[in-house]
Amino acid sequence: MVPAGQLVGALLSAAGCSLLGRRPTTVLAATVSLCGSAGLAALGQSGGGGGDVSSSTVAGAVLCFRLLCGVGMGASGASHPMYVFELCGGACHWRGSLNGSGPVCVTLGILVAFVLGTIWGWQVTNWSRANRHFTKYLA
Numbered sequence: 374m375v376p377a378g379q380l381v382g383a384l385l386s387a388a389g390c391s392l393l394g395r396r397p398t399t400v401l402a403a404t405v406s407l408c409g410s411a412g413l414a415a416l417g418q419s420g421g422g423g424g425d426v427s428s429s430t431v432a433g434a435v436l437c438f439r440l441l442c443g444v445g446m447g448a449s450g451a452s453h454p455m456y457v458f459e460l461c462g463g464a465c466h467w468r469g470s471l472n473g474s475g476p477v478c479v480t481l482g483i484l485v486a487f488v489l490g491t492i493w494g495w496q497v498t499n500w501s502r503a504n505r506h507f508t509k510y511l512a
Contacts, residue, residue, distance in 0.1 A: 376443060382449075386448035389401065399448075457471045
């Protein structure tokens with residue numbers, strides 16, 4: 374469900390960047406990702422019975438939250454480079470490094486998620502992902 378959500382998010386972010394602007398679209402993408410990640414983490418702690426996804430209701434909720442995560446990631450991945458270019462302008466010599474910081478941070482986040490998931494379980498991993506999306510508001 375995440376790749377399908379990423380496709381939808383990337384397509385919707387083009388309209389969002391034109392209508393709302395680059396920064397509001399990036400913040401909206403972070404909000405959608407935050408809702409999906411927090412929903413997955415909360416589902417694992419309360420409604421999922423400690424990670425039991427055998428019932429169809431819980432499985433449907435997991436799919437919906439994964440779709441939300443994908444939409445947010447796709448929209449953020451499409452709007453972030455445009456926003457960085459807008460900030461730097463055409464002659465900024467830091468533009469390439471700043472645009473490359475997005476994929477590097479995502480890759481480091483995946484590494485941290487795997488390490489935390491191995492040590493503490495997937496609920497902690499989802500809360501750490503939600504925290505990562507929340508920090509986008511501070512930028």
